[in-house]
Amino acid sequence: MTATTYVTNPWSTTGIAYTFDFGDGSTPVTSSKPTATHTYTQVGPQGGYPLTVTATLPDGTERTAPGSGHVQVNAPGPLTASLKLTGSTRLTADLKAQAASPWGILDMMVVFGDGSQPAEGDSDMSLVHTYPAPGTYTATLYVTDEAQQKLTITHQLTVGSTLVPVTPIRVLDTRVGTGAPKAKVGPGSVLRLKIAGANGIPTAGVAAVTMNVTGTNPTSADWVVAYPDGSPRPQSSDLNVKSGETDPNLVTVPVGADGYVDLYNASGRIDLIADVQGYYSTSPSTQSGQGTDGGLFTPVVPTRILDTRNGTGAPEQPAGPGSTTVVALPAGTVPLDATAVIVNVTAASPTTDGFITAYPGAGALPNVSDLNLKAGQTTSNAVVLPVDSSRSIRLFNRLGRTALIADVQGYFSSSPAGAAYVPTAPTRLVDTRVGSRHLGAGADLRIKVTGVQGVPAGIGAVTVNLTGTGSTRATYLTAFGSGSLPIASNLDLTPGQTRPALVTVPVNSNGYITVHNAYGTVDVIADLEGYYAVGR
Known part of the structure; x- marks a missing residue:
């Protein structure tokens, strides 16, 4: 508060000292001016704090202002604040930070949650921030008001990539030397496949690629893993091939920083084929090349x-x-x-x-x-x-x-109601072979997906590589989110067969997906590949 003394001084006396006693036990304040500012730190007594102002003339004469009055000090008003996502485009998030206090805002800062420099401002901040990669981040607002009240607000937000579909195009065929040398891929070998910057796909801003990978002419039973170049090989599989057969599977795999993906061949010798169906872009706008956003x-x-x-x-x-x-x-x-x-x-x-x-x-x-x-x-x-x-x-x-x-x-x-894609490192969610948890006829397997590999609650769908193995009879698997079993299938199996299928399935409100087995007994393996989330 500010206390002001109104002076009647017909002689224009100079050198007057004004002493303010604010009545709360604090040290009185003496000023050469008839005004002083004071902050009360405690709620006042009934009737308020007595305020006294004394004027001391140069000759030592004191005059106390009549009716100095009382100051009623109530509890501080609440400090309120909010942090909201007002929009997002791929990796760029629009944030609105606001705060209010009857005491005034002393300091306000937003930490974006990606290790970047925080933003500081006043009580109303409109921010545009570009994150380094798709993912779910926690932005934090820190506010302090003039009464030293503090408030911390967090907001979890997701930024991601959007699909650029293309007319299917062959980018790899080791039978004829497309995309790699004309030779089978040997056991324990890794084939590096150029994605970004090849076949009309942009050189930058490519987060992941969706392609149909086919294994053919294997010399033995085999399995193949797709993963981003420069990353450790995950403990998962994307393609299972029997000796002498040809088997395909759709994969959505992150693209390495160098623009390549790796295809690891486990055993035997095999020809690999890959047909790109689309890629996920993080660029601010679609670059020239294959496809439309x-x-x-x-x-x-x-x-x-x-x-x-x-x-x-x-x-x-x-x-x-x-x-x-x-x-x-x-x-x-x-x-x-x-x-x-x-x-x-x-x-x-x-x-x-x-x-x-x-x-x-x-x-x-x-x-x-x-x-x-x-x-x-x-x-x-x-x-x-x-x-x-x-x-x-x-x-x-x-x-x-x-x-x-x-x-x-x-x-x-x-x-804008749709969801952006966030690719993740392939992560095994479940393997019913472990612990002999085989899935019986007509049975459902509930799989928790939120909380795994940073997958947040409230997402729309997940991309999962679903593998069935060891079926006792011909059957099919159906993956779904909530509600009743749909009339559809994702993976068809013959007795004893091992086959994968990439499924994109809604996630229910509790963070689960469900896999249903139609007939016989089968083992189910599920590997998380990524998730779709609205910016929020």
Whole structure:
């Protein structure tokens, strides 16, 4: 407070000293001016603190101001503050920090949670901060007011990458020397595959790549791991191949700082093929090159849009050799502003070995494959495809006759309600072989995903490499979030087979996903690859 003495001095006497006694036991303040400032540190008594002002003339005469009065001191008003995320674009977050106090704000500082320089300001700060990499960070607001009241506010926020889908393009084929020497990959070997800066993909800002990896002509049972170059090889697998067979799997793998990903071959000698379907960008805007910005992800309850066994989405008949099945994307599942879609494609009961190629409805047939078929064996794999003006996808069947099934898992769009992608180091979530926790017929396996590898609560979906092994009979696995079991499948298995499938599945409100086994007994292995989260 400020106390002021009003002086009546007809003689214009100079050299007057004014002594202020604020009545709270503090040392009186003497000033040559009839004004003084004082801060009370305690709540006052009933009736207030007595305030006395005495004027001392140069000759020592004292005059006490009549009716100096009392000062009522109440408890300090509350210090309030807030820290909010008002928007985000890939790695850039817009933050609003505000604070208020009846005493006034003395100091305010925001720590962004990434080791960068804090920002300091007054009671109202609008901040734009770019984080170094996709992830979930905790920003902290520290506030102190003039009464030395302190307040700390935290806000957890996620920044990530957005998908840039491309028409499927072959970037690796060791059978012919595409992307690597023309030679099988040996046991214990690592193949370094250039991603950023190759095949029209930008040189910078590429956080992860989605590609279909196929192993063919293996000399023995084998498994392959995809991981970012320059990082330790994780204890997980992405592709399992039996001797003499050809098996594919979709992978989404972080790209190393040098623009490469590594493909590790465990045993035997094998040819590797890779077809890129999209990449995740952290750049402020889409650079020139392959694809159009596909934006943020929205998961959906797995929805069947095609089943040629019963006439869903196409005539009730198997796809013949050399035929193309056109599948419309219903607006009720994939909205009109969608720019890319994730679809699980299944080929059931093929009459001969062959392959299936998925591609955008208005595009030309690319020189790639998504499913490699073995006569009589049901095979499935996920694909990521751009949504073009036709709002459809095409499935080309190379040889023989086969039933085709397609289930939508989610879509990408520019909607701010969608989620950005945060790739993580591959991390094993569960392995039912450990402890003999086999999954029985009709049984569900609940898998906790939040809290693992920095995955925060409240995320929209996770990307998981799901592997089934040791099945006692032909079966299929379905991954889902909450609610009832959907009419869909993610992974089809023959007795004794080991096969993986990349699944993108919603996470329920408790941070779990569920895997359902249809028949027999099977072991399930799940490896976390990344998560989708709204900026919050």
